[in-house]
Amino acid sequence: MSVTLEFDEEVLAGLPLGPGERERHMQIELACRYYAKGWLSLGQAARLAGLDHYAFGVELGERGIPRQYGLTEAQEDLAHARCQ
Secondary structure (H helix, E strand, O other), X not given: OOOOOOOOHHHHHOOOOOHXXXXXXXXXXXXXXXXXXXXXXXXXXXXXXXXXXXXXXHHHHHOOOOOOOOHHHHHXXXXXXXXX
């Protein structure tokens, strides 16, 4: 699935990111915010961000967002470990 968002060009030009970086940064930022709100699990948010669990955890740490580790996350970690 693909989602298209429209932003004011002047606002985007004010961001300290190049055109290729903007979309990627927004994808990660959105995943972090949805995770922080509890709307997505860690695994879901990592997939939305296009990152592995470790890299997504780093992004959360950079934003000061604590990891919410519960039964769902433990089960995802076990499933992920079994695939490795």
